[in-house]
Amino acid sequence: MERAQQVLEMKGITKQYFGNTVLNDVSIDLYPGEIHALVGENGAGKSTLMNILFGMPVIHSTGGFSGEILIDGKKVELLSPAEAMQMGIGMVHQEFMLLPGFTITENIKLNRETTRKNALSRLFKSEFLDYLDTPAMRKDARHALDRLDMSIDEWLPVAGLPVGYMQFVEIAREIDKKEVKILVFDEPTAVLTETEADRLLGSLRRLAADGISILFITHRLDEVMAVADRITVLRDGEAVARLNKDEAVVERIAELMVGRRIEKVDLPPRDKEPGDEDLAFTIDNLMVDMPGEMVRGLSLSVRRGEILGIGGLAGHGKLGIANGIMGLYPASGRVSKNGDLIPLNSPEQVLLEGLAFVSEDRRGVGLLLDEPIERNIGVTAMQVQHKFLRPWPRFLSGLRLEDRKELRAYSEEMIRKLDIRCLGPTQPVRSLSGGNQQKVCVAKALALDPEILFVSEPTRGIDVGAKRLVLDLLVRLNREHNVTILMTSSELGELRKICDRVAIVYRGRLAGILPPDASDAEFGLMMAGRVRKEAI
Amino acid sequence: MTQTHDKTVESRPTVSLDMRRMILTNGVPILFLVLSITMALVAGLNITFLLNEVVTRLGRNSLLVLSLLIPVTAGMGLNFSIVIGAMAGQAAAIAVTYWRITGVQGFLLACLLSTPIAAIAGWLAGNVLNRAKGREMITSMILGFFANGIYQLIFLFLVGPIIPLKDPAMLLPQGIGVRNTVDLINISQALDKIWRPVIGGVRIPVVTLLVSAGMCVLIGFLLKTKIGQNLRAVGQDMHIAEVMGIKVDKTRIIAMILSTVIAGWGQLIFLQNIGTLNTYNSHEQVGMFSIAALLVGGASTRRATIWHAIAGVILFHTLFVVSPLAGQRLFGVPQIGEYFRVFVAYGIIAVALALHAWQGRQVRRQEIKEAMLTE
Numbered sequence: 001m002e003r004a005q006q007v008l009e010m011k012g013i014t015k016q017y018f019g020n021t022v023l024n025d026v027s028i029d030l031y032p033g034e035i036h037a038l039v040g041e042n043g044a045g046k047s048t049l050m051n052i053l054f055g056m057p058v059i060h061s062t063g064g065f066s067g068e069i070l071i072d073g074k075k076v077e078l079l080s081p082a083e084a085m086q087m088g089i090g091m092v093h094q095e096f097m098l099l100p101g102f103t104i105t106e107n108i109k110l111n112r113e114t115t116r117k118n119a120l121s122r123l124f125k126s127e128f129l130d131y132l133d134t135p136a137m138r139k140d141a142r143h144a145l146d147r148l149d150m151s152i153d154e155w156l157p158v159a160g161l162p163v164g165y166m167q168f169v170e171i172a173r174e175i176d177k178k179e180v181k182i183l184v185f186d187e188p189t190a191v192l193t194e195t196e197a198d199r200l201l202g203s204l205r206r207l208a209a210d211g212i213s214i215l216f217i218t219h220r221l222d223e224v225m226a227v228a229d230r231i232t233v234l235r236d237g238e239a240v241a242r243l244n245k246d247e248a249v250v251e252r253i254a255e256l257m258v259g260r261r262i263e264k265v266d267l268p269p270r271d272k273e274p275g276d277e278d279l280a281f282t283i284d285n286l287m288v289d290m291p292g293e294m295v296r297g298l299s300l301s302v303r304r305g306e307i308l309g310i311g312g313l314a315g316h317g318k319l320g321i322a323n324g325i326m327g328l329y330p331a332s333g334r335v336s337k338n339g340d341l342i343p344l345n346s347p348e349q350v351l352l353e354g355l356a357f358v359s360e361d362r363r364g365v366g367l368l369l370d371e372p373i374e375r376n377i378g379v380t381a382m383q384v385q386h387k388f389l390r391p392w393p394r395f396l397s398g399l400r401l402e403d404r405k406e407l408r409a410y411s412e413e414m415i416r417k418l419d420i421r422c423l424g425p426t427q428p429v430r431s432l433s434g435g436n437q438q439k440v441c442v443a444k445a446l447a448l449d450p451e452i453l454f455v456s457e458p459t460r461g462i463d464v465g466a467k468r469l470v471l472d473l474l475v476r477l478n479r480e481h482n483v484t485i486l487m488t489s490s491e492l493g494e495l496r497k498i499c500d501r502v503a504i505v506y507r508g509r510l511a512g513i514l515p516p517d518a519s520d521a522e523f524g525l526m527m528a529g530r531v532r533k534e535a536i
Numbered sequence: 537m538t539q540t541h542d543k544t545v546e547s548r549p550t551v552s553l554d555m556r557r558m559i560l561t562n563g564v565p566i567l568f569l570v571l572s573i574t575m576a577l578v579a580g581l582n583i584t585f586l587l588n589e590v591v592t593r594l595g596r597n598s599l600l601v602l603s604l605l606i607p608v609t610a611g612m613g614l615n616f617s618i619v620i621g622a623m624a625g626q627a628a629a630i631a632v633t634y635w636r637i638t639g640v641q642g643f644l645l646a647c648l649l650s651t652p653i654a655a656i657a658g659w660l661a662g663n664v665l666n667r668a669k670g671r672e673m674i675t676s677m678i679l680g681f682f683a684n685g686i687y688q689l690i691f692l693f694l695v696g697p698i699i700p701l702k703d704p705a706m707l708l709p710q711g712i713g714v715r716n717t718v719d720l721i722n723i724s725q726a727l728d729k730i731w732r733p734v735i736g737g738v739r740i741p742v743v744t745l746l747v748s749a750g751m752c753v754l755i756g757f758l759l760k761t762k763i764g765q766n767l768r769a770v771g772q773d774m775h776i777a778e779v780m781g782i783k784v785d786k787t788r789i790i791a792m793i794l795s796t797v798i799a800g801w802g803q804l805i806f807l808q809n810i811g812t813l814n815t816y817n818s819h820e821q822v823g824m825f826s827i828a829a830l831l832v833g834g835a836s837t838r839r840a841t842i843w844h845a846i847a848g849v850i851l852f853h854t855l856f857v858v859s860p861l862a863g864q865r866l867f868g869v870p871q872i873g874e875y876f877r878v879f880v881a882y883g884i885i886a887v888a889l890a891l892h893a894w895q896g897r898q899v900r901r902q903e904i905k906e907a908m909l910t911e
Contacts, residue, residue: 099777
């Protein structure tokens with residue numbers, strides 16, 4: 001096909017954050033009026049690539065990047081969002097950049113207001129004192145909304161608009177910029193309903209037909225199939241494939257997105273494999289208000305003695321499940337253990353019920369960083385179960401002091417059992433490595449003798465060797481102590497490695513449960529919300 | 537026909553909702569209105585006397601209260617550091633008294649003099665508050681206390697030995713430091729007495745009121761300009777404003793400078809009306825009382841309008857006038873009324889802040905509900 005000069009070329013982009021390579025020699029280009037989809041899992045590097053294109057300060061404050069960016073064939077340096085905007089790059093943000101108290105017009109024209117001179121502004125020669133020309137601004141806003149086929153009144157305040165409309169206001173702001181020729185859409189449909197998403201895709205096509213080039217970042221593969229001219233798949237910071245529309249098949253893209261070598265480990269067998277006839281825990285219609293990880297009516301049954309993995313893309317609510325059940329964020333729904341309802345929104349009650357939690361926020365929620373290892377291990381058990389305490393004086397049973405001897409003995413046992421590398425039980429946990437800190441968190445949960453253990457992101461931020469140790473530890477706990485484990489992780493690989501089943505969460509609900517040896521494509525599709533399978 | 541039917545059914549709940557919302561959102565001013573009227577009745581006040589007092593205090597205090605509006609618009613909450621502007625005004629008042637420049641000229645010169653001092657102080661305060669985002673109110677309050685220390689250092693110890701002020705009538709007996717009370721004979725009532733017609737027994741300081749009205753117009757104008765739009769945008773969400781290319785820190789500093797300068801002029805209007813300067817006390821209550829007045833008018837830490845300011849001054853000062861008298865009448869002790877008005881000043885700030893936090897939580901809860909429903 002005969003093609004014109006590319007509007008945008010990004011060549012050989014490599015970016016490192018603190019020695020971690022997040023983008024490795026990625027190239028992508030864009031023709032006028034083309035819709036180019038960029039797909040990939042969390043952490044595949046999509047956002048970083050767009051941050052580079054948009055000249056975000058976070059890129060330059062962490063050492064910049066290598067590779068070059070060409071716009072209309074000319075090399076450019078994009079050092080700030082303002083420069084990127086000048087070059088005609090517009091960005092429709094994933095989170096809305098709208099001021100709720102402003103009208104639609106004011107938001108569309110934010111910091112690009114049409115103004116009129118007046119006596120004072122002439123006197124002080126200051127544009128700051130120019131009057132806002134509201135009629136002119138409204139006219140522009142109307143025009144931009146019309147281009148998107150939006151009939152909504154431009155003088156309405158943004159607060160109270162349906163989410164879908166806000167997305168369109170955001171787009172209207174970008175296309176109102178006269179110079180815009182490249183538009184980046186960062187998961188624009190993530191918050192939209194089906195019909196809204198369809199409308200949005202319609203507008204994408206219309207804008208492309210107007211000659212605006214579009215970079216479209218998404219997880220939803222059916223949308224990619226519907227609008228994209230070309231598709232680039234990113235995985236682990238590398239562009240693993242570039243497909244034309246006619247050669248793309250959903251299954252193939254899903255496979256490319258997720259595909260990863262999985263070391264097959266033989267897990268130790270159990271006497272009796274867990275089954276649906278013996279459920280340890282059921283979750284029914286759980287809703288959790290955890291900002292950014294909202295759970296919206298999730299139901300799930302957990303078999304006694306299994307390791308159940310919970311996976312899904314960031315923002316779809318997988319982290320909200322454990323946090324909500326443990327009472328760290330407001331939750332509603334029915335959660336029962338062995339058939340008895342567990343009260344929600346009360347961390348103490350939940351802990352008393354024999355549930356324990358290893359938080360993904362190790363340093364914030366999980367540990368008292370400046371306290372010694374032993375106190376970290378014992379604190380929750382002391383507080384909730386009055387373990388490691390002795391009454392003092394003896395006749396006053398209400399007063400209790402820390403039982404140093406007992407705590408010390410238990411901590412030493414844990415340090416040995418979990419192989420926590422430290423100078424001794426009195427070392428402050430702040431000075432431990434990430435992997436050892438994680439083991440202290442696990443030890444703290446174990447001190448409660450839990451029946452059910454929630455573990456969130458157990459390997460986040462720890463090095464490769466330590467990752468294996470932590471995963472082995474979880475398997476051992478499960479096999480030897482018969483603890484039922486719900487493990488939440490962004491790393492599908494590790495879920496598939498040690499879990500009996502993997503539940504995938506999509507938009508706050510259960511998308512389906514897969515066996516760990518299901519194909520990459522199945523996982524990819526389910527995470528992208530394509531199929532809905534009930535429990536296997 | 538069905539349409540009209542639908543309409544009546546629909547409109548009824550909205551009307552009652554509107555009423556409820558009006559009472560909810562204006563709960564504070566309504567409460568104070570009721571309180572003022574009750575107390576005025578209890579005290580058996582002469583209406584002309586009350587009107588006289590209120591009109592005088594409206595002229596005297598409104599500029600100080602108006603100076604709070606811009607930082608609220610910029611999302612910086614209630615600016616307790618307007619006391620710094622008040623100090624600038626007092627420094628200027630002391631200077632023109634020393635130079636014996638009288639009348640309106642003296643007053644205008646004092647305004648002119650206070651402006652750069654207040655502007656620099658406002659710039660400094662703005663820089664400090666930019667480092668304390670999200671905690672502006674407590675920071676500005678402490679800044680006010682800190683500035684008070686510097687003010688005392690200057691006027692207690694530096695005036696005399698270092699700052700050449702050689703009028704024994706103004707200095708403390710040992711020749712160092714300004715006296716506790718300075719008679720502002722030169723600028724006393726300078727603005728008020730230009731034209732003060734008596735209408736129905738009420739003496740109206742027309743020029744002072746006009747100056748306040750002029751400030752209202754100016755602030756109203758400012759908020760309709762580009763800088764006003766920036767201030768409002770920054771006030772709503774700093775992060776979004778920043779991403780959209782608005783210079784957030786600069787905008788906030790401008791807000792602080794404007795606020796401090798207006799407060800300086802406001803304090804001068806206050807002083808010319810009173811006629812004497814309590815060198816070490818006049819400024820101290822300015823922040824607290826102005827903020828209490830604004831809150832009484834129905835403003836919150838996030839939203840304050842010119843009308844809130846005017847209504848607040850009238851209500852708060854009516855209560856100020858009537859409560860000691862009511863205390864006298866009811867209990868025979870004016871102190872009880874006095875106690876009540878101090879209690880009210882601090883109490884209303886606490887209540888308004890708590891209400892604000894509570895409303896914020898309600899809004900958040902509503903948002904969650906909506907977010908859940910959209911799914």
